[in-house]
Amino acid sequence: MGENLLKTPLHALHLELGAKMVPFAGYEMPVQYKLGVMKEHLHTRQAAGLFDVSHMGQVLLEGDNPALDLERLVPQSICAIKPNRQRYAFFTNEDGGIEDDIMVTRRDGHLFVVINAACKAADIALMKAGLHSTDIVEITDRALLALQGPAAETALARLFPVERLAFMEGDMFPSDWGNVWISRSGYSGEDGFEISIEFDRAEDFARTLLAMEEVEAIGLGARDSLRLEAGLCLYGNDIDKTTDPVQANLTWAIQKARRAGGDREGGFPGDRNILPKLSQPAADEDRRRVGLKPEGRAPMRDGVQLFENDKSPDPIGVVTSGAFGPTVGHPIAMGYVPARLSEPGTRLWGELRGKRQPVQVTPLPFRPSNYKR
Amino acid sequence: MIKFTEDHEWLSLDGDIVTVGITDHAQEQLGDIVYIELPEIGTQVSKDDEVVVIESVKAASDIAAPIDGEVVEINEAIIDTPGKVNEDAEGGAWFFKVKIDDASQLDEYMDETAYKDLIA
Numbered sequence: 196m197g198e199n200l201l202k203t204p205l206h207a208l209h210l211e212l213g214a215k216m217v218p219f220a221g222y223e224m225p226v227q228y229k230l231g232v233m234k235e236h237l238h239t240r241q242a243a244g245l246f247d248v249s250h251m252g253q254v255l256l257e258g259d260n261p262a263l264d265l266e267r268l269v270p271q272s273i274c275a276i277k278p279n280r281q282r283y284a285f286f287t288n289e290d291g292g293i294e295d296d297i298m299v300t301r302r303d304g305h306l307f308v309v310i311n312a313a314c315k316a317a318d319i320a321l322m323k324a325g326l327h328s329t330d331i332v333e334i335t336d337r338a339l340l341a342l343q344g345p346a347a348e349t350a351l352a353r354l355f356p357v358e359r360l361a362f363m364e365g366d367m368f369p370s371d372w373g374n375v376w377i378s379r380s381g382y383s384g385e386d387g388f389e390i391s392i393e394f395d396r397a398e399d400f401a402r403t404l405l406a407m408e409e410v411e412a413i414g415l416g417a418r419d420s421l422r423l424e425a426g427l428c429l430y431g432n433d434i435d436k437t438t439d440p441v442q443a444n445l446t447w448a449i450q451k452a453r454r455a456g457g458d459r460e461g462g463f464p465g466d467r468n469i470l471p472k473l474s475q476p477a478a479d480e481d482r483r484r485v486g487l488k489p490e491g492r493a494p495m496r497d498g499v500q501l502f503e504n505d506k507s508p509d510p511i512g513v514v515t516s517g518a519f520g521p522t523v524g525h526p527i528a529m530g531y532v533p534a535r536l537s538e539p540g541t542r543l544w545g546e547l548r549g550k551r552q553p554v555q556v557t558p559l560p561f562r563p564s565n566y567k568r
Numbered sequence: 569m570i571k572f573t574e575d576h577e578w579l580s581l582d583g584d585i586v587t588v589g590i591t592d593h594a595q596e597q598l599g600d601i602v603y604i605e606l607p608e609i610g611t612q613v614s615k616d617d618e619v620v621v622i623e624s625v626k627a628a629s630d631i632a633a634p635i636d637g638e639v640v641e642i643n644e645a646i647i648d649t650p651g652k653v654n655e656d657a658e659g660g661a662w663f664f665k666v667k668i669d670d671a672s673q674l675d676e677y678m679d680e681t682a683y684k685d686l687i688a
Contacts, residue, residue: 227599227625229601231600231625232599232600232626233602233625233651234600416625416626446626492602493603493605493623494603494623494628518625519602519603519623519625520662521600526602526603548621
């Protein structure tokens with residue numbers, strides 16, 4: 196494997212567990228372990244899966260009012276996040292496109308922000324340029340693990356009193372592994388936790404969890420199919436610099452306070468493009484992110500072109516993520532189509548190996564999520 | 569007689585019928601198989617024609633016909649349950665059977681010992 200790839204603190208453990216390692220966002224990461232993607236996916240849905248997501252960036256924003264400052268860069272109401280609560284957010288650009296999607300938590304005296312691995316450098320540069328009175332401190336001595344699945348609470352509660360955490364709530368837990376930050380969140384569509392822990396404690400902590408009957412190590416392969424079944428976006432595939440939040444169907448993540456007539460209306464990059472679109476009916480040809488269910492059994496993966504019918508010459512859309520959904524038992528996909536064709540039930544055609552195959556627009560998620568509300 | 573190709577297919581010759589499948593090593597490399605497209609019965613295939621599509625959880629791959637002939641039978645069971653290939657690649661989860669004209673086309677392929685050396 197490339198010698199310039201970075202390693203997470205769990206690298207040796209991955210190898211010991213027989214992981215297949217692949218380059219991902221500059222890191223050497225486990226794509227699957229001995230169970231294989233399908234069984235790892237199903238295990239996470241049925242019990243608990245442990246994911247190493249230490250490649251993701253962890254950043255502290257410190258200053259007089261980092262929440263208000265961060266609102267210069269995102270269309271979310273960051274000021275309204277209550278202590279120890281977490282919120283999904285995204286950086287926008289002047290055209291209204293999405294630069295990265297992130298998780299923001301208000302902790303004691305600062306904001307804790309988790310950013311995508313591939314966007315780390317760009318996000319930090321963007322914050323350095325765009326924030327006025329906030330120090331941006333990248334955490335470089337903590338691993339990030341995710342424990343996901345219906346048995347995640349049972350497993351983690353043996354080590355920490357995590358039952359008291361609500362969905363999208365976190366807290367710092369002092370322990371034998373040092374101060375461990377745990378939030379009730381994740382990206383699998385399951386109840387679960389994300390755990391930020393010091394580098395040199397991470398492996399022992401991971402081994403303690405993996406020794407539990409409910410817990411298996413899960414690779415990036417299953418992480419991808421789990422998030423796709425849950426209808427969640429992968430940055431770089433389903434959202435990017437060219438997709439605005441309306442096109443990406445992420446308007447639920449823009450709170451009233453930042454919309455037209457709100458207390459802190461606009462004031463983020465691309466607000467002039469995004470705000471009017473929030474209150475106007477969709478233009479027919481403006482694209483929308485939709486769920487897609489191929490009628491056949493062949494998966495339609497990212498890049499598959501979509502057509503309005505089986506003869507029409509020009510594509511009207513494209514698949515941005517596609518896979519077989521192990522829990523639902525059929526192929527699933529997400530992609531972009533014109534708003535006029537975005538109603539669930541609409542039949543479109545995807546071109547696979549030169550042949551047009553029918554595909555239905557479907558509601559997301561493909562499988563109801565099991566969050567602990 | 570069983571022969572193996574460098575593309576990790578196995579061929580089993582019985583009279584003038586060759587049964588074609590993929591090796592256990594191949595299914596392991598592919599990962600969980602979720603979709604298989606087989607040629608239609610009656611299709612005349614030529615060596616190196618792409619006749620099978622396999623999709624695993626990871627990616628799509630093509631399988632080429634290792635030999636000239638007419639497809640006389642396909643394994644419907646693996647179309648319905650592609651995961652069978654992960655369980656029994658070198659047994660019940662064969663792909664298709666070809667009636668061949670020229671058995672000497674098999675000569676170029678490896679025997680089991682040579683194939684095991686290849687994947688070792």
